[in-house]
Amino acid sequence: MPEQSIPKEAAYQIINDELMLDGNPRLNLASFVTTWMEPECDRLIMSAINKNYVDMDGYPVTTELQTHDCICSFGIFICRPWNFLQNRCVNMISHLLNAPIGEDDIAVGVGTVGSSEAIMLAGLAFKRKWQNERKAEGKPHDKPNIVTGANVQVCWEKFAKYFEVELKEVKLREGFYVMDPVKAVEMVDENTICVAAILGSILTGEFEDIKLLNHLLTEKNRETGWSTPIHVDAASGGFVAPFLYPDLEWDFRLPLVKSINVSSSQIIAQYYQFIRLGFEVSTCSFAFLSHYVMKGYRSIMENCMENAKAVKEGIQATGRFEMVSGDVGVPLVAFSLRDSSRYTVFDVSQSLRRFGWIVPAYTMPADAEHVAVLRVVIREDFSGSLAERLVSDIRKVVADLDGRWSRTAIVAEVKAEEKPGGVVAHRKSVRETTQPQEIDGDRRGRVDRKKTNGVC
Template sequence: MGNKNDIKFQTANTPNYGRCLFRDQAPQGKMPVMEHDPQTVYRFIRDELQLDGNPTLNMASFVTTVMDEEANHLISENLGKNYIDGEVYNRTLEIEQRCVRMLLDLFNAPHDMKSAEEIAADITTPSGWGTVAIGSSEALMLCALSHKEQWKKKRKEKGLSTDKPNIVIGSDVHITWVKYAQYFDVDIKWVPIKESTNYVVTAEEIRDHVDENTTCVVAVMGTSYTGQNDPVEAINQVLVDIKNDDKKGWDIPLHVDAASGGFIEPFRDHSDVPELNWDFKLEQVKTINVSGHKFGLVYPGVGWALWKNFHEIPKKLFVTTNVLGFDESTYSLNFSRGSSMVLAQYYNFLRLGKHGYSTVIQNLMSLAQDLSRGLQALRLTVTEQDKAANSGEKVIIENQPIFNIVNDSQYFPASVVRLNLTSPDQPLTHDDIKNYIYSVHDISEKLNQSGWVVPAFTMPLEKKPPTQQQTEDTPKIAVMRMVVKEGISRDMVSILIQNYIEAIVGLEEQVRGLKDSSKTYKAVVTSDAESAQSSHDLVVKACLKVTYAQQKKKRCRSIAEGAK
């Protein structure tokens, strides 16, 4: 008789965990020969995914992880619709165009988007335009490619060389810009970020890097490193000056990579920190990309590419096909794509409106500011005591601020910090990893033990791409970045600060104890009320929780030692 667990002996009544899919090694390199029960397969995959991190506690990602239940229904009901089949799914196409028009209006485009028929009938009157993309990666490539081709077109008309086109970008840009340059044969002219400029580029640095072969300049709203904003208005003015210069006269377009910040700046509270000028109101801003799946509050992946004037997109970039049974002209890097996230974006626009977006964004900004102030307020005191000699405790660090704030969350809902601690008689340098007995990477690992995903990474402070290998001599700064998204509450911010305190206390006592086992070390983290401001109660609560936990641990240890 065969093994009762073999698939041929399984029946409809065989329980999920009694089936061979759970007993045998999971299919990996080859597709299984036989089919499996759908409920069992669902349970099998779902159980394995329990080993994934918790999306809510993933503060490394900018991506939306939660939507309304009604949005979830709308998404699931339309998963089978291929967006490219616009003749069949014409209402979906209409909804995409509504989203584009709303975004053009939000970003102050001077011209409404006309219909395809109106554009074809009038090729001179400006028309705003845009298209959906899989994300900002595709969107920014579409925008940048249109600038490259427009540059080539103008150069050819003047009989000038089209060799060596370049883009001018800061070392704070998303890695996709490196991909664009490599894929489309464009040189990069790197502008370094500096501590003195708050880790963004400057307009004067841009002026020094552009030339007649510059196809576009890129400015970022909400950089991937810190969430800071490049000075878009100042960069625009530099490009206007260059265009009006009798000797140069280069009409260089400005592209704004607003993947992260595009849905922040219009909706944050402008009463204390004035609104920035960054969008289509500026003369040289010709294109903008924005991610719907970041602070557009839609699941991945959906992004938007927007043009101030449709007629600045060379017609050669549009490809027409009738493979679906009708003439379809598109400008995209993909063909087939899902419709669900386009519908989800439209759902959010209707569901939230400008007021709803403002309430969400302002809440996130407030929580990020609480987190920044809370971490800035933390103070470290460390004492040591010789185990052999019956001496008292000696203070070796007293009331030392633990973190420096890199981004104070005034413009973007993220808190970015660097370690402020140094070894005795050693000034704080850019090489944070060498400054102290542990680094931000060690703190990140400790936080991960509590479930948090808080990235620790180094920012290059020179004219080198983010992809280039950093050496010990590379000017850099090590930071931790926490992006506050939907799903995070004030209590969770307090818990995160508490976990930071636990991590610092644990590292201080453990690392010092390993370095010198002849001594006992005690670390205490307190809060500076003046630095904490409105976050003081939140930080004090976190400090008290850690102190209580430490006292409880000591009592348990004393009881255990007394029982021996």
């Protein structure tokens, strides 16, 4: 704490100047989280920023909006058997997710600050339910486990650690980067509290085959007498699939799907924040009711998919990359280098920063760690012209890295000739002598940090 104060204008300037050094959120293609909203939303934010919406007495209108007219937060945890929050917005979402409730019934669910919190709540509920059933049967209840794919978001690992549940991960393999339902069901045992499937994998945007999972698990439950349920982590796909693939069965239409978390802050709808202020209620209300509605959401998602297609085709046309993401899923493009012998996706990611783009590079989880990819998430505010710009900058980066490599090789050969005996340096070792720390250190760090390396 400084002893002396400075004028508030100067304090503002100092902080604002420092913040300018941050990346540009709109060019942050690593993030699923909304980085642009309508100007009217920004105005609503400013007018409600000083309201703490859990203070229902002080802010009854905000509370009213929350409980009757909008989705109340970012992550929504919706479940079947518990009834603890009568929220009309949860009701709207439940209908969107095909919960088997009549028009006059009330859905149950709760708003959370994000999908991580929603997942903690869902996981805890499954754990308690499993424990209570085991206790009632007089069976041991001290070794709960949960089955997921190795592609899950890091919050599932946190859930397992915080709440002492063994995480049983279905390993991936090259060319298959989502949970294999057959292997998942094989891993289920009497201590499994639930199988967690992802709608919109963080690695490739793909939807897991939840219908097949439901079918196989139903068979297993019938054979064993267990009642292992399914949770769907639809943080990124929950507001994509209902609009783009309404016939895809992944939600409450499947009997074993007992809970779903969805996130209105991902891809479209609303900014992310960690505390509960009034603005999130009013902006979400705006997003869901006044503006987007079903038709609006569908057209936004179609637009995102078109831009994703343009990016994908542009990248493919360079001839240097292999597509890792498919055509069905959340709008993202994941791709790997065809030839990584001279430079890697980490170099491409690093070089793109020069143009302002934040494009994460990461290695796949077990057992596909040898596959390294770049990922671009296409959000509502990513326009066709930005797509062209990105592809053109990727071309420049690749040309630059190619050029850098040839220059390095020429210098090395000249040096080798100068030496008595004329030892010819090995290409890889030449490069390591020019830039060993930055590239290897950076890459190793990313591998070590595994799922927290920018893919969240």
